[in-house]
Amino acid sequence: MQQKESAFSAGPSLLVGVLSKASHHQLRSRVVPLFASLGDKAKMILFVGNSTSKDVAEARAAEYGGLPLVWLDVEDGYPPRLKDLAMWQYMYEHHATEYDWFMHLDDDAYVDFERLRDFLRGFELSERNAGPLYLGGPTTGAKFDPQGRPLNVEKGKHGELLPYCVGGPAYVLNRVALQKMGPHISQCAVEWSSWHSNVEVGRCVTKHAGVACGSRPFSEDQMKARFKSAWSVDRQILLPMVLEPVHLNAIALHPVKLRGLRSLPNHMEPVRTQVEAAKAQRRYLHWDGVETIALRGGYKALRLALTCALREARVLRRIFVMPALVPDGDGGHVSIHQLFDVQRASARLGAIESDSAEWTRVVQWPAEYVGVGDEGAFMDTGYLSKAELGEARVLIRRFASNDSDRPMLGEAVEAFCQGFGNEGIDLL
Template identity: 30%
Template sequence: MYRNLLCLVLGLIVGIQLTEFWNYVTYTTVEYESTAVVANAETSLSEWLHRETRVLCLVLTMPAMHKLKAAHVKASWGARCNKLIFLSSEDDPELGAVNLNVTESREHLYAKVRAGLAYAYEHYIEDYDWFLKADDDTYVIMENLRMFLYPYDPEAPVYFGYRLRTTYPQGYMSGGAGYVLSRDALRRLNLIGLNNTKYCPLNTLAEDRQLGYCLLNLGVVAGDSRDELGRERFLPLNPRHLMPRIQSGTWLDKYYYFKPNASIHIQQKHF
C-alpha cells in the first residue's frame, strides 16, 4: 500500500513539473512569435514608407569634413535616405560629394545652398517627393521624418523645419535644425525664384533667413511641424538644451516662433 501511495505522489510531482515546463515552452514560443510579428510589422512599415515617401537628402559639408563628419552621416542616418548627396566644393565619388564651385565660408553659405537646390532640381526633381537640407553635424531619424511627411502632398507649396520669428509674417526655418522642401517648393524656387533677384536677392546674409524670405515671395507656406502636444520635431540646439532647468538663456529664446511648453519639453520627439 505504501509503495502505491509513493508512486502516486511521485507521479503527481512529475506531472506538475511537466505541466509547468510545457506552459513555459508554450509561453516563450508565443512571446517570441508576437515579438517577431511586431518587428516584421515595423520593418514592413519602414520599407513601405521608404517607397511611398521618397526623400532626397542634401547634406552641406566641406573637403576638410569629408572624413571627419560627412563619412559618419553616410554610415548612419544618411544610409536610410532614398538618395544622399553631399554638397561641397570638391568632388568625392567615394563619399558622394559634388563640387558646387562655391567658396567655402559663412558669407557664401546662402550661395552654396542655392547652388545645391539648383543641382537637386536639375537632376532629380521628378525622382523624389521631398528634398531635405541638413548639415554634416545634423542627425535625422528618417523613419520619423517619412511618417510625418506622408500625409502631405509633395505637389503642395510647403516646407517644414524649426520655425523662427523674424520681420516677415510666417518666419523661416532654422538651417541648423535642417528643413525639408516639397517637390513643388523646389520647383517654384528654381523656375521663378533663383532667376529673379526681386524675389530671391543675392547677398551674403544668413542662409536660412534668406531662403525663407525667398520662399515666402514664391507663395511657399512655412508649415507647422509640431506634434499634437506642441512638441517640436526639428531641433536647432544640442539635446542638452531640451532639459528643463538645465540649460537656459540661449539665443533661441529671442527667435522661436512657437513658445516652447516647458511642461512637455522633456518629452521631446525629434528627427
C-alpha cells in the first residue's frame, strides 16, 4: 500500500493526516478501505496513539500492506484532543515547508481529492492563500462538551463567536496558517478549555494564525455543503445505497461506516464509484442565456464572458459548450465563429458548439450552466459555483452609455478574468 508521488503530483500539493488507532479492528475495517480507495489520490499519513506500543503499531502497519504510520505518544481515546494537536505538531515540524495545504481526516470520511484541489486552486489563483486559511465545515457548537466543560469558543472583536471547523468531514489549513500556529501548538495542548478536540484545534488556529473556520465569499451553509456531515440512516451512510446529489457534490463526506455490511471487502468503493460516475456526467460546462448578454453588454462584454467561461472550464477540466449562434442586436444571429476562433479554442482549452453531434448525444446528462441574472450575466454552475474556486464569481453589469467600452466587473473577477494573465485573450 505504498503511495506513489507521481499519482497525485498535479495541482496544489496536499498532505493528509488520518487519525485512527492501531487495533486490528480499526485497521481492517476503516483504515485499509480508506487507503485502498484514496491512497493514490493524495499523500496520506496514518497517525495513531499509544493504546498500542510503537513496535506493535509499526508491525501491524506493515502487516496491513505497509501503511505509512506515525506513532504518537499520546492517549488514543475519544475525543482525540491531544492526538489531534500532536498530529498538527508533527506536520509542522516535519513537513511545513514541503506542502501548500494540510488536511485533518477521520478514518471514516470520504474525500473527493480532485474536487478539493479544484476548490483550493481557486484560492491560489486569486492569491487568497497569501494569508492564513482554515477551511472546512464551520460551527460554533454547543455551550458545553460531553463532559460538561464550557467550550469557550473564541470570540471576535465585537463579541461574536468565531467558528471552528467540524473534524468529521475533514478540514484544511494552508501553509501560512500552519506556520503561524505551529510554534504554539504545545502551548495550546496545555492551555485548553474543553475535551472537544475540534474546538481546541480551532482555538489554537484562531488565536495564533488569526483566522476562523471558513472564508469569503462563502457562507457557513455553503462551506457545510462542501464538507458534508452526511447523516442519512442510523446517523451514518449505510452502503450500498444511492447517494443524494447533495452528497455526490460534496468535497468530503462523513461518516462512512461498515456497520451491517461486513460482507463488503471495501465499503468505501460504492461511494467512490458513485462520486466518479457523477463527475463523468458533469464533464461539460454549458453556456446559457447568451441573448440577454448580447443585448445588455454588447460584444465586448459577451466576448469577455465567454473567455472567462473557457478559463473556468479549463480549471475544472470540463468541456465548454459554447453557443453556435449569438444574437446580433437587430433581431438576427451571427455565428460564434465571428467572435471566437473556435478551432483554436477547441484544441487549446476544450470547447464544442451547442449544435454539435457530441452535445446532442449527451444533452440529457446533468450539465452545468453559465447563467443570467437581473444585473446582467454571471458565470455559475449548478453543482460547482465559480465562487467556489476562490473569489471568482464574475458579474458583468450593464454599463452606462457615457462609460468607456469596457464592461464593469464584480469585485471577485481575479481568478478567471485576470488570474491567467493574457492567456485565452488571443482566442477572441
